[in-house]
Amino acid sequence: xxxxxxxxxxxxxxxxxxxxxxxxxxxxxxxxxxxxxxxxxxxxxxxxxxxxxxxxxxxxxxxxxxxxxxxxxxxxxxxxxxxxxxxxxxxxxxxxxxxxxxxxxxxxxxxxxxxxxxxxxxxxxxxxxxxxxxxxxxxxxxxxxxxxxxxxxxxxxxxxxxxxxxxxxxxxxxxxxxxxxxxxxxxxxxxxxxxxxxxxxxxxxxxxxxxxxxxxxxxxxxxxxxxxxxxxxxxxxxxxxxxxxxxxxxxxxxxxxxxxxxxxxxxxxxxxxxxxxxxxxxxxxxxxxxxxxxxxxxxxxxxxxxxxxxxxxxxxxxxxxxxxxxx
Amino acid sequence: xxxxxxxxxxxxxxxxxxxxxxxxxxxxxxxxxxxxxxxxxxxxxxxxxxxxxxxxxxxxxxxxxxxxxxxxxxxxxxxxxxxxxxxxxxxxxxxxxxxxxxxxxxxxxxxxxxxxxxxxxxxxxxxxxxxxxxxxxxxxxxxxxxxxxxxxxxxxxxxxxxxxxxxxxxxxxxxxxxxxxxxxxxxxxxxxxxxxxxxxxxxxxxxxxxxxxxxxxxxxxxxxxxxxxxxxxxxxxxxxxxxxxxxxxxxxxxxxxxxxxxxxxxxxxxxxxxxxxxxxxxxxxxxxxxxxxxxxxxxxxxxxxxxxxxxxxxxxxxxxxxxxxxxxxxxxxxxxxxxxxxxxxxxxxxxxxxxxxxxxxxxxxxxxxxxxxxxxxxx
Numbered sequence: 001x002x003x004x005x006x007x008x009x010x011x012x013x014x015x016x017x018x019x020x021x022x023x024x025x026x027x028x029x030x031x032x033x034x035x036x037x038x039x040x041x042x043x044x045x046x047x048x049x050x051x052x053x054x055x056x057x058x059x060x061x062x063x064x065x066x067x068x069x070x071x072x073x074x075x076x077x078x079x080x081x082x083x084x085x086x087x088x089x090x091x092x093x094x095x096x097x098x099x100x101x102x103x104x105x106x107x108x109x110x111x112x113x114x115x116x117x118x119x120x121x122x123x124x125x126x127x128x129x130x131x132x133x134x135x136x137x138x139x140x141x142x143x144x145x146x147x148x149x150x151x152x153x154x155x156x157x158x159x160x161x162x163x164x165x166x167x168x169x170x171x172x173x174x175x176x177x178x179x180x181x182x183x184x185x186x187x188x189x190x191x192x193x194x195x196x197x198x199x200x201x202x203x204x205x206x207x208x209x210x211x212x213x214x215x216x217x218x219x220x221x222x223x224x225x226x227x228x229x230x231x232x233x234x235x236x237x238x239x240x241x242x243x244x245x246x247x248x249x250x251x252x253x254x255x256x257x258x259x260x261x262x263x264x265x266x267x268x269x270x271x272x273x274x275x276x277x278x279x280x281x282x283x284x285x286x287x288x289x290x291x292x293x294x295x296x297x298x299x300x301x302x303x304x305x306x307x308x309x310x311x312x313x314x315x316x317x318x319x320x321x322x323x324x325x326x327x
Numbered sequence: 328x329x330x331x332x333x334x335x336x337x338x339x340x341x342x343x344x345x346x347x348x349x350x351x352x353x354x355x356x357x358x359x360x361x362x363x364x365x366x367x368x369x370x371x372x373x374x375x376x377x378x379x380x381x382x383x384x385x386x387x388x389x390x391x392x393x394x395x396x397x398x399x400x401x402x403x404x405x406x407x408x409x410x411x412x413x414x415x416x417x418x419x420x421x422x423x424x425x426x427x428x429x430x431x432x433x434x435x436x437x438x439x440x441x442x443x444x445x446x447x448x449x450x451x452x453x454x455x456x457x458x459x460x461x462x463x464x465x466x467x468x469x470x471x472x473x474x475x476x477x478x479x480x481x482x483x484x485x486x487x488x489x490x491x492x493x494x495x496x497x498x499x500x501x502x503x504x505x506x507x508x509x510x511x512x513x514x515x516x517x518x519x520x521x522x523x524x525x526x527x528x529x530x531x532x533x534x535x536x537x538x539x540x541x542x543x544x545x546x547x548x549x550x551x552x553x554x555x556x557x558x559x560x561x562x563x564x565x566x567x568x569x570x571x572x573x574x575x576x577x578x579x580x581x582x583x584x585x586x587x588x589x590x591x592x593x594x595x596x597x598x599x600x601x602x603x604x605x606x607x608x609x610x611x612x613x614x615x616x617x618x619x620x621x622x623x624x625x626x627x628x629x630x631x632x633x634x635x636x637x638x639x640x641x642x643x644x645x646x647x648x649x650x651x652x653x654x655x656x657x658x659x660x661x662x663x664x665x666x667x668x669x670x671x672x673x674x675x676x677x678x679x680x681x682x683x684x685x686x687x688x689x690x691x692x693x694x695x696x697x698x699x700x701x702x703x704x705x706x
Contacts, residue, residue, distance in 0.1 A: 003495060006495055006496070006498070006499040007499075009499060009567055010498075010499055010502050010503050013503040013507070013567070013568060013571055014502070014503050014506045014507060014510070017506075017507055017510045017511060018510060021510065021514060025607075025609035028607075028609075029607055029609065032607075043522075043524075044524070046522070046607070046608050046609070047518055047522055047524045049514075050514045050515065050517060050518035050522065050608070051514070051515050051518045051519075051524075051530070053511040053514070053515075054511045054512055054514065054515035054579060054583065055515070055530075057511065057572065057575055057576050057579055058533070058534075058537065058576070058579055058580070060549075060552070060576065061545055061549060061572070061573065061575070061576020061577065061579070062537045062540060062545060062576060062577075062579070062580065063533070063537075064548065065544055065545035065546075065547075065548035065549060066540060066544050066545075068547075068548035069544050069545075069547055069548060072547060072548070079551075118345070121341075122342065122345055125338050125341060125342040125345075126342060128335070128338060129335075129338060129339055129342055132342070135342050135345070135346045137692065138346050138349055138350050139345060139346065139349045140692075140696075141349075141350075141353065141685070141688060142349070142353070143688075143699075144633060144681075144684040144685055144687065144688035144695075145353070145637070145681050145684060145685075146636070146637030146638075146639070146655075146656050146680060146681070146684070147637065147639065147656075148637075148639050148656040148659050148660055148663075148677075148680070149637070149656070149659065149677045149680050149681050151660075151663070152356070152659060152663065152673050152674065152676070152677035153352045153353055153355075153356045153677060154352060155663070155673075156352075156355065156356060156359065156670060156673070156674060157352050157355070159670075166369060166370055166371065167371060168367070168368070168369070168370065168371045168372070168670070169371075170351065170352075170355060170371065170372075170373070173371050173373070202349065202352070205349075207699060210696050210699060210700065211699065211700055214696075214700045234334060259539055259541075262541060263541045263542070263543065265639070265640050266639040266640065266656070269639065269660065270639075270659075270660050270663055282541075282543055282640075285543055285546075286640070286643075289546065289547060289550075289644075296547050296551070299546075299547050300547055302543075303541070303543040303544050303546070303547065304544075306541045306543050306544070307540065307541060307543075307544055309541075310539045310540065310541060313539050314536055314539045314540075317535055317536070317538065317539060318532060318535055318536060321531075321532065321535050325528075
């Protein structure tokens with residue numbers, strides 16, 4: 001398609017929504033003026049206009065699919081016949097599923113921990129150094145890059161050439177310079193998962209960093225100064241004052257990254273496509289959505305497993321929201 | 328002036344290590360995208376700043392280029408075709424001995440003709456008899472190659488590999504997928520904040536719950552709906568409006584939540600005053616709330632735009648892979664599969680896909696960070 005027709009499509013798509021809100025409200029105002037008396041239904045109709053489109057989208061794209069996916073997980077391949085727990089029984093026996101769960105658990109432990117830790121350490125370092133803001137910008141930059149883009153970047157880092165050849169991947173070049181054999185990093189089972197996790201950590205540390213940076217500024221300076229006057233070392237201040245103070249923030253960052261990691265798909269799809277024992281739930285699900293014409297039952301079971309992973313976070317968020325509303 | 332202490336020096340060093348570790352991968356990609364593809368395939372990007380020594384084979388021109396001067400026939404030309412800044416220091420005329428001669432010396436071919444190669448690649452090939460062969464002879468050179476960078480890879484990737492089209496497609500996906508949620512969610516958030524209606528609290532709780540629902544839960548049912556819809560009306564199941572609405576759906580909860588958080592902070596008196604003046608909710612929304620919300624809109628726009636721009640999964644599921652619909656990330660993944668060894672294509676393609684996010688990142692970093700921090704305070 002040409003630039004022009006694409007631009008036109010985009011314009012029309014957006015204008016439809018602007019037009020809807022404008023004309024429906026315009027009409028409502030018009031009738032209200034005409035009736036001159038307080039139009040009894042005005043408020044209700046206005047509410048419907050305001051929340052209608054968003055509610056329909058919310059219902060069609062989130063609420064209905066959640067229940068539909070759960071329903072489909074009890075149905076067969078095409079979603080026609082009820083099969084009870086058959087798909088779940090399949091999943092428990094499936095070796096790919098088992099490996100995906102183990103890998104996902106690995107991701108859930110390693111990535112949030114290291115991202116949060118690095119983010120916290122770097123935020124602390126950067127705040128005390130005059131070129132800290134440039135450093136923060138650089139470390140934050142991968143946040144803007146797509147997972148696939150990051151995949152290419154790191155695939156290039158991990159590139160492997162035979163032992164005699166000159167290595168063009170930085171990691172192997174370093175390995176060779178240190179006197180080791182070059183490795184095809186992404187094909188070594190179990191360890192390759194960590195090389196994939198490194199990419200996610202590389203990206204998410206930036207997120208942790210900026211949020212911690214903002215939070216660090218809220219620590220009262222007097223507290224820190226008092227501790228310094230008392231002769232506490234920087235390391236001690238870090239562990240005894242800063243970390244306890246940032247407890248809430250750490251928890252929030254942890255949950256954000258956990259949510260991202262549960263859904264991780266792009267990195268693995270781009271780097272190994274689940275080969276060499278690197279598959280995770282989201283990749284296995286994508287695979288089953290299309291493998292052999294697609295199996296909605298098995299795909300739904302896998303999606304449901306991801307949902308189960310977020311339920312504790314969901315409950316915690318709702319609980320906190322309720323606490324906030326009370327105040 | 329602060330005292331330079333051991334611990335501050337250590338901090339600086341530690342931070343420097345982090346910075347280098349974080350920038351090196353991206354920097355390597357960028358440098359590689361600017362390198363000549365033949366050099367890129369055989370040497371690491373970190374060598375590209377140094378003068379490298381390369382052994383290469385060139386062919387002289389054939390009989391068409393010869394001129395007769397006195398008793399001799401000459402072919403005078405340049406081995407590189409044009410001066411590329413390479414410096415030859417040794418050369419040879421047989422594959423057994425590729426660096427037999429110093430630059431400026433004369434070498435004898437087996438047929439008795441004589442060639443002199445100069446440092447910049449110029450050569451003079453001298454023969455007593457007329458040159459008969461259409462093809463020239465091979466010359467082996469050892470040359471010093473200064474750092475050189477080129478934009479050839481970009482031309483190749485944008486116009487021949489179809490990344491230029493994918494770039495436009497991604498814009499066509501990302502702009503409405505960002506603007507539509509912004510429009511409908513701002514009304515939604517306004518209603519949740521300032522209008523009283525039955526079920527408001529439940530709706531708000533639903534939004535908060537939806538924030539964390541993985542989009543994988545929606546893929547299968549939505550795909551089924553689209554396929555049924557397409558079959559029913561005889562239209563394509565995968566289309567731009569389809570993916571816009573899918574992205575709107577997946578971004579709806581976070582956009583609404585962020586806007587709701589912002590709108591809550593606006594002073595209530597202002598809204599009351601507008602109401603007393605007889606303004607309808609729509610007037611209040613357009614004339615008061617929208618102008619005040621511009622910074623919040625900017626932050627949310629950037630977050631959602633980057634999310635959509637960088638998305639792969641939704642694009643894979645809801646758009647076709649043919650050239651008029653494929654998005655950058657999907658194209659890049661396709662190249663990873665089909666051109667896995669062509670690093671000049673991959674590095675350049677990846678960098679092209681990163682241009683827009685990086686531009687937004689460097690020009691609007693403030694809004695980007697503000698959005699992230701606002702989103703992280705809750706949710």
